[in-house]
Amino acid sequence: MNTLRADTIWRLMAPDDLGYVTTLAARVHPDYxxxxxxxxERLHLAPAGCLSLILDGQFSGYLISHPWRGVLSPPLNTLLDTLPAPADRWYIHDLAIAPQARGKGYAQLAITLAEQAARKAGLNTLTLTSTRHALQFWAKQGFAPEAVSAEEQTILASYDPEARLLSRPIG
Structure with missing residues (x-):
């Protein structure tokens, strides 16, 4: 069910939003x-892929995404220094919606906005690392597991033993 309202906006993230991002991330993803x-750093490297959800004037979610190359995902809590070039996919680093704002279509809209950023960058695949808690959500969004190497499996295990690298083509 989509109950998006006129007072809801996904907007480009600002540096002043980072405190809210960190607070929400700790609340929504305490195990990660x-x-x-x-x-x-992600905001600095890929500002077009970093968005904040504002609902009724309150910070209610965020999307952090950026161009990426290959199926070796960044390890958890690791700086990138630079983005790989050329990129061959768009990587969703994190998507978090405050509990009171869930189930209203905001996450799906964020995914659509990530697709738009990917298209603008000339990329046709979305990729992400899903933790065990989110596998079902991402499967409902059309993401499927990628074949990964032993090196990639070690990186995924830094998230949790059930973490998976997922991708989907941009339609």
Missing amino acids: PEDTIIFA
Whole structure:
């Protein structure tokens, strides 16, 4: 069910949003801690892929995404320094919606916005690392597991033993 309202906006993330991002990330993903500097670096490297959800004037979610290359996902809580070039896919680093805002279509809209950013960058695949808690959500969004190497499996295990690298083509 989509109950998007006129007072809801996904907008480009601003540096002033990073405190809210870190707070929401700790609340929504307590088993997967990341330092504020990780989010700040992604915002610096790919501002077009970093969005904030504002609902009724309140910070209610975020999307952090960026161009990427290959199926070796970034380890949890690790700086990238630079983005790989040329990129061959768009990587969704994190998508978090505050509990009170879930189930209303905001996550699906964020995925659509990530697709738009990928298309603008000339990329036709979305990729992400899903933790065990989110596998069902991402499967409903059309993402399927990628074949991964032993090196990739080690990186995925840094998230949790059931984490999977998932991708889907952009339609």
